[in-house]
Amino acid sequence: MLAVIATGGKQYLVKEGENLKVEKLDVKEGEKMVFDKVLLTADDDGSNAKVGMPYLEGVKIEANVVKQGKTRTLRVEKFKRKVRYHKVHGQRQRFTEVKFA
Helix, strand or coil: CEEEEEECCEEEEEECCCEEEEECCCCCCCCEEEECCEEEEECCCCCCCEECCCCCCCCCEEEEEEEEEECCCEEEEEEECCCCEEEEEEECCEEEEEEEC
16 A cells, blocks of 8 residues: 655655654654545555545554654855855754554
């Protein structure tokens, strides 16, 4: 079963048994999460597709929260030549890893 869900301002193609890192959600590790913004469902080969306008009504996708974490540090550097200006800033984006049942 394939599905396209919307969460965190993005859309993801998900399959059963697949792990996915999404924007941070306020759910503890080990708990179940229900995604109700489902845009499309289909069989594994792409047949029998149902498309919502914009979302399918009454369709929900369940997932288990595997872990909460942070990505590796991303370094952002601003640099202007000839004026001896440079600034370095680091950021670690938070994520939630979920496994679809």
